[in-house]
Amino acid sequence: MIDYSKIISKTVREIKPSGIRRFFDIANTMENVISLGVGEPDFRTPWQIRKAGIDSLEKGQTRYTSNKGLDALLLEICRYTERKYGVSYDCRREALVTVGGSEAIDAAIRAVTCPLDEVIIPQPSYVCYEPMVRLAGGTPVIITTTEENEFKLTKEELLAAITPRTKALILPYPCNPTGAIMNKKDLEEIAEVLRGRDVIVISDEIYAELTFGEERHVSIASIEGMKERTILINGFSKAFSMTGWRMGYALGPAEIMTEITKIHQFAIMCAPTTSQYAAIEALRSCDKEVERMLEEYDERRRIMVSGFNKLGLTCREPKGAFYAFPSIKSTGLTSEEFCERLLYSKGVALVPGTAFGEGGEGFVRASYCYSFEHIKEALSRIGEFLAEL
Amino acid sequence: MVQNDKRILKLLEKNAHFTAEDIAAVLGDKAEKIAARIKELEESGIIRGYKSVIDWERLDEDRASAIIELNVTPSAGHGFEEVAARIAKYPEVESVSLVSGGYDLSVTVKGRTFHEVCNFVARELATIDSVTQTRTQFIMRRYKELDIELTSDERDERDNVSL
Incomplete structure (x- = not known):
């Protein structure tokens, strides 16, 4: 039997796996999830x-x-x-x-x-x-x-x-x-x-x-x-x-x-x-295609930010990228608890802020690389989730 | 026109599901104000209506439609307006446009069957005095309507979460 612990580099072994692995594994194997969880555009390449x-x-x-x-x-x-x-x-x-x-x-x-x-x-x-x-x-x-x-x-x-x-x-x-x-x-x-x-x-x-x-x-x-x-x-x-x-x-x-x-x-x-x-x-x-996508992102961004704020999850205006980063501190839950419970009870996937460092505690990341209808549905489910807390 | 009108209209043209609240969020305005303005735009006839784009071909339902090219003798004083308005009144007629080129009016007609559409053209459109010629082109398949693709089956292949 080969002893892999002697083979694998100590530096590599000590590196924590990216994000919060367990949460990601669960989220990515669940069916029928309304996700706001991804870090890539929904548009096809022009x-x-x-x-x-x-x-x-x-x-x-x-x-x-x-x-x-x-x-x-x-x-x-x-x-x-x-x-x-x-x-x-x-x-x-x-x-x-x-x-x-x-x-x-x-x-x-x-x-x-x-x-x-x-x-x-x-x-x-x-x-x-x-x-x-x-x-x-x-x-x-x-x-x-x-x-x-x-x-x-x-x-x-x-x-x-x-x-x-x-x-x-x-x-x-x-x-x-x-x-x-x-x-x-x-x-x-x-x-x-x-x-x-x-x-x-x-x-x-x-x-x-x-x-x-x-x-x-x-x-x-x-x-x-x-x-x-x-x-x-x-x-x-x-x-x-x-x-x-x-x-x-x-x-x-x-x-x-x-x-x-x-x-x-x-x-x-x-x-x-x-x-x-x-x-x-x-x-x-x-340039034109980028402009068109940007316009679309901007509309969704505004709808999402206003949606979170209406739900009582304080959300600053994000000025770049395609994520909203609302605070969930008012719920008294940790970022990970919030995301896990939301996923299980309402099938909505967000990413806990702590996936991006300890400083992300108290926040969740919601991507707006999704259609308007999709974003509205996710927000409405988050609203139900908050009401049931 | 009020400053935001064009933006309100563009958003509604893109998606009639946008509520006044959504539009207010996008424009950074008050929902009540936007709702009132939309109502005014509706009442003044700038917004003419809201409909859904439906792919009937997915349902087992008989539908037929055709594009009819009409040559028309314009009437003195009214040009094409009179006849176009008259044709537009038929419930079978989906759209009427005056076009440039080899004919005058382009009319789309719908019915349950090809036969029904043919009958409508022969009995109604062709018998209008000023109509001198009709050419009927049946629509065999629709691919895109009002900016919405009917044939694309693009699915979201992305994971539920990624960093």
Whole structure:
């Protein structure tokens, strides 16, 4: 008999499984669930993008591309980033196409983290940062952002977390699950702390396209003095409804991008070729489709937020991503109890805020990547649930 | 028009199920105010009605419909208005539009059977004095109506929860 405990890496074994595994296992095996639980768009990938993928297959474009990605795609990524966020990159030296934003985050963390290095992670946030830092041998330093500050990272919180060992700051805005964004003024304050320090920002901007209202997304790389200390990560999954295509990218200083590309080259070779051709089309001709989806998300967002507030679950206006993050503190239940009981009694699936870090206690995440009718039905069932508590 | 009218109308055009409360949430306005405004829009005839899009082909029910192209001699002084209004009165007629091109009025007609539709065209439409010619095209299958796809069977393949 082989002793797997001697085989499996201690670092890997000690990593907690993502989210709240038991709850997820139950939720995903239940039938007839009215879910507000997923982190991906309900829209299909716009047809012209799918068509571009099909065309590339018909032409037999099925080989590896260069490690960095197709030249045409790298060029479009840089044009898009300049057009949308006002940051310009050299597509030959400062850009890399990755397998989703996730690979870019992983490679960026690995490229900068040495054992004992600290990486600052604001939470509640997406679940991958902490395990990735641990896998890279680093130490995650968690900042718990607060509802009073609209779940933004503040200058004071950052200053309190920085030590001589701080190597990187993960900046996950627009934020899954809180829907928080950082505007120019908020970012200026963060930049003020970081300028003059040897700390790199890994800015996960996967929801950049999905901001609502007056304040649109601002990249920290566009703030003075920050481009040289930022690895900007974005991708196609959320904005273009392309989750399954696994397309993302990283942009940053050539010195770092060379190293990130090395990791990518050995671990991945290149991002999927079909997806790369499809992604070119997305950047070239899908502004209208993105606009249409955004408008739809905005309507649902408003209906959902107003719905939660009417039910007595206080819900701030989420300004980005596609989640509402209402407080369930008034029920006296923990996030996990709330979600589990709601699931069993009414068949509605939400995600406990604690899946995104301890700071998520007292909150639940509800995605509005669902039709209007679906959202209304879920809200009405949540209303019944609250009345029976 | 009141400032929000167009947005109210666009939302209702997209989904007649939107309540005044829903629209108020989307527009950041008061539900009572929106409800009152919708009522005014209905009374002034800007909102003409609400209907459902139904895929009757899924039911075992006899239905037939056709698009009829009509050539019409316009009447002095009234042009096509008089005859179009007259045709619109028939309960068998679903829609009447004046069109550009090789004919004048495009009329959709519904009935229980092909035969019923044919009879209606022959006995009613073709016998109107100003109608000089009719061409009947039976609808064989509907794929999309009022922006709603009738043939797509797209299901939500996503898990119940994912991060």
